[in-house]
Amino acid sequence: MDLVTQTAILPLLFGCLGIFSLFRVLQRIRSRTYLRNAVVVVTGATSGLGRECARVFHAAGAKLVLCGRNVTALEALVSELAGSHTSQGQTHKPYMVTFDLTDPGAIAAAAVEILQCFGYVDILINNAGVSYRGAIRDTIVDVDRRVMEINYFGPVALTKALLPSMIKRKRGHIVAISSIQGKISIPFRSAYAASKHATQAFFDCLRAEMEQDNIEVTVISPGYIYTNLSVNAVTADGSRYGALDKNTAQGRSPAEVAQDVLAAVGKKKKDVLLTDLLPSLAVYLRILAPGIFFRIMASRAKREQKSKNS
Numbered sequence: 001m002d003l004v005t006q007t008a009i010l011p012l013l014f015g016c017l018g019i020f021s022l023f024r025v026l027q028r029i030r031s032r033t034y035l036r037n038a039v040v041v042v043t044g045a046t047s048g049l050g051r052e053c054a055r056v057f058h059a060a061g062a063k064l065v066l067c068g069r070n071v072t073a074l075e076a077l078v079s080e081l082a083g084s085h086t087s088q089g090q091t092h093k094p095y096m097v098t099f100d101l102t103d104p105g106a107i108a109a110a111a112v113e114i115l116q117c118f119g120y121v122d123i124l125i126n127n128a129g130v131s132y133r134g135a136i137r138d139t140i141v142d143v144d145r146r147v148m149e150i151n152y153f154g155p156v157a158l159t160k161a162l163l164p165s166m167i168k169r170k171r172g173h174i175v176a177i178s179s180i181q182g183k184i185s186i187p188f189r190s191a192y193a194a195s196k197h198a199t200q201a202f203f204d205c206l207r208a209e210m211e212q213d214n215i216e217v218t219v220i221s222p223g224y225i226y227t228n229l230s231v232n233a234v235t236a237d238g239s240r241y242g243a244l245d246k247n248t249a250q251g252r253s254p255a256e257v258a259q260d261v262l263a264a265v266g267k268k269k270k271d272v273l274l275t276d277l278l279p280s281l282a283v284y285l286r287i288l289a290p291g292i293f294f295r296i297m298a299s300r301a302k303r304e305q306k307s308k309n310s
């Protein structure tokens, strides 16, 4: 390296690195301040990703309202968190609110109960959800409706019920846990993919409409996570699938994904894809070369059908 390079390039390089590190430190401080003592509502907190979100937001100092249908599982989580401490500062004992997302009356009552816990909500994490496995031609419409009710209409109703208090305070953050299947549709997941595409669309509209009221909207689209999602999935006739799929078992750990959710919320990200390279490329392929994408999906459907029949 000659003298000119040493005197001109190196100081510039170190300067840029310094600014970048400073920016990262400031961002971390801002994110910690944003989450500490924030009132955070997590739906589907009884298992999988929701339970891990509860753990990481609790450790970050958030005041939690945990939701689900399974009272025993919620109580166990509340007592686990109430007894846990973190080196990062004060933690708060969570509240729990039980309701079924398929019941509009229960959602309205739950919203009132949620608001009574701390008087307001800073961050709502719409995480609860159910998946589906089946061929469209065999699937009863009640199943399509049920999946839409839990994954789409339920979160929409809860969001609408909590929104007025956020607008009044000119402060709030709505998070939707979608899926990569909210961006691309894969065969034998029609009801699930449709509900997640609807989720993406609704919360994208909400983001635009709410910016003037200072309300943030984050849509998070993960790939496979190792949870009970496939076990709890509903099938063509409405029965429970009941099996842990290989793809799910090979998915990311929910604790790790929850850390990514925490980081995305702390940084007020608008749209986050949490997948491996191939599924991410598939999203671009769907936009840039839809014909090729559709052909890949059709051969995937044929392959799956064949292996089911054999």
Ligand SMILES: NC(=O)C1=CN([C@@H]2O[C@H](COP(=O)(O)OP(=O)(O)OC[C@H]3O[C@@H](n4cnc5c(N)ncnc54)[C@H](OP(=O)(O)O)[C@@H]3O)[C@@H](O)[C@H]2O)C=CC1
Binding pocket: 043, 044, 045, 046, 047, 048, 049, 050, 068, 069, 070, 071, 073, 099, 100, 101, 102, 127, 128, 129, 130, 131, 150, 177, 178, 179, 180, 221, 222, 223, 224, 225, 226, 227, 228, 229, 230, 232, 248, 251
């Ligand atoms: N696992 C994966 O591979 C992926 C998951 N996701 C998304 O992550 C989110 C969490 O799923 P995950 O943790 O994997 O799956 P789990 O099956 O482990 O958790 C689902 C949660 O949703 C709640 N839930 C289900 N039905 C209802 C209902 N009718 N009313 C209220 N709550 C309900 C359940 O609580 P309870 O039974 O107590 O009601 C449970 O806590 C979902 O939105 C899913 O689509 C996205 C991409 C990949």
Ligand SMILES: CCCCCCCCCCCCCCCC(=O)OCC(=O)COP(=O)(O)O
Binding pocket: 131, 132, 179, 180, 181, 186, 189, 192, 222, 223, 224, 225, 229, 230, 233, 245, 247, 248, 278, 279, 281, 282, 285, 296
């Ligand atoms: C330029 C080269 C591009 C090559 C593209 C190849 C196409 C690859 C297809 C990838 C499909 C990925 C599907 C991922 C599905 C997924 O992660 O879903 C997450 C979930 O929500 C899981 O729910 P499920 O009930 O389906 O287990």
